[in-house]
Each structure stands twice: as structure tokens, then as C-alpha cells.
Amino acid sequence: EFVPARRGLAGQLEHLRDKYEHIGAEALGRSPGITGGLAERPQNPQGEWSGAAGDGIPAPQKVLFPAQSLSMKWERVHRVGAGLSNLGNTCFLNSALQCLTYTPPLTNYLLSREHGRTCAHGSFCMMCTMQNHTIQAFANSGNAIKPLSIIRDLKKISHNLRFGRQEDAHEFLRYTIDAMQKACLNGYTKLDRQTQATTLVHQIFGGYLRSRGK
Numbered sequence: 177e178f179v180p181a182r183r184g185l186a187g188q189l190e191h192l193r194d195k196y197e198h199i200g201a202e203a204l205g206r207s208p209g210i211t212g213g214l215a216e217r218p219q220n221p222q223g224e225w226s227g228a229a230g231d232g233i234p235a236p237q238k239v240l241f242p243a244q245s246l247s248m249k250w251e252r253v254h255r256v257g258a259g260l261s262n263l264g265n266t267c268f269l270n271s272a273l274q275c276l277t278y279t280p281p282l283t284n285y286l287l288s289r290e291h292g293r294t295c296a297h298g299s300f301c302m303m304c305t306m307q308n309h310t311i312q313a314f315a316n317s318g319n320a321i322k323p324l325s326i327i328r329d330l331k332k333i334s335h336n337l338r339f340g341r342q343e344d345a346h347e348f349l350r351y352t353i354d355a356m357q358k359a360c361l362n363g364y365t366k367l368d369r370q371t372q373a374t375t376l377v378h379q380i381f382g383g384y385l386r387s388r389g390k
Contacts, residue, residue: 233384236370240360246379251284257313259320263327268345272352273323276306277313281380286310296363300332302355353381 257277260270276282285291286307295304305325312321330337334351337343360375361367373382 232386234368234370236374237368238371239374240364240371241374241376241379243374243379246281246376247284248281250280254314255317257310258316258318261320261322263322263324264340265342266323266327266339268343268348269323269326269330272345272349273309273326275349276352277310279380282306282376283310285376287314295359297359300329301359301362302333302352303359305329306352306356353377357382 260266260273262270286303287310289307289311291303292307295301297304309323309325326333327339330339333348333355337348337351357372357375357377360377361372364371372378
């Protein structure tokens, strides 16, 4: 049995507008509707943070990936990529991989193969793994592929994940994004938190949560 809401959606939205304050969108020159970007300081054309955004967040010591190089829209039109075969309780993995594969700023970068040309990892690298998977997915439009490279390195993504066991899709997604972030930080030591937030991955999926008491 359903009971009609006492307040409509419009009233709820107005209440939320008063409760929360969006930070960073104007400073980055982006639409407030775009989420997941850096709530940092504005950048000059050389990719360096400058000026105070009034958000109380210190400027990073260096910028690892210039924000202006991040393309939020598709850089070219692609045919729908390959489907993913279920290899036995891998639907949680397949659904998260498809979400990542069709995230425009991430896919634009992966298809450019830029990471592969500069990667210094000697072993497992989640960015290289995602780059190879994304390239394979778009090269097999209309077919189904097996995400064997992801499954093979499942324990390297997280020790908590096991092949053949039904896992949580959101948990796998978080572990995968964390692994990509670590790959972007490979080779850097003793970076401040603000600099770590300037990676490609953090600018797409990361952000800051600010609370304010009255």
C-alpha cells in the first residue's frame, strides 16, 4: 500500500538547494550538472592551479593531468562495443566493466593509448588492463568477448574478490577505480593529497564532500 508524499518533488529540490552548496563547477568552467570532477582551483592555460576558489582546499604542489585535457564528451562516434560473456557468476564484473567502457572521458583517454606509451609498471597495471579491454571491446562490435584479462587479475584488483563467487558490482567498481588511481600515481612518492587529486581518474570519479553545521 502506497501513501502519497506530503511534499512534491519540487519542494524536495528546493530544500536540497538550501541544504547543499555545489563547489568547484564554476571554478572549472563546467556545467553544475556534471559530477565527479575536481572541486579544486581554476587552472591557467598552462595547466597550473592559480588563484583562490574560496573552497578552503589548498592548491596542489603539482598537476599530474591537466584538466583542460579531459574531454567530457565523445571525441568520435563509435559503434556499440562488444558484449561480455558470463563466465560463471561474473555478471557483477561485466556490468561494472560496461559502465567504465562507456564513460566518455575515460574511454577517450584509453583509446588514445597514451597510458600504454608512457606506463612504467613492470607487472600488473589496472590502467593498462582497462586500456586493452576497452580497445578490444570497441574492436569487436556486434560480438561477445570474454573479459579474461580482468578475471585473471581479479585478486590483484582486490584480495577480497574471488572468481566463481557472486560479488557485489558496486564493490568491484570501487576496487577497480582505486586500482586505476594507484596506477596513475605509480612512480610518484610523497605526494600531497591535493596533487593526488589531479590524476585523470580522480578528476573523472573523485571529488570532495564538505559538511557545514548551522
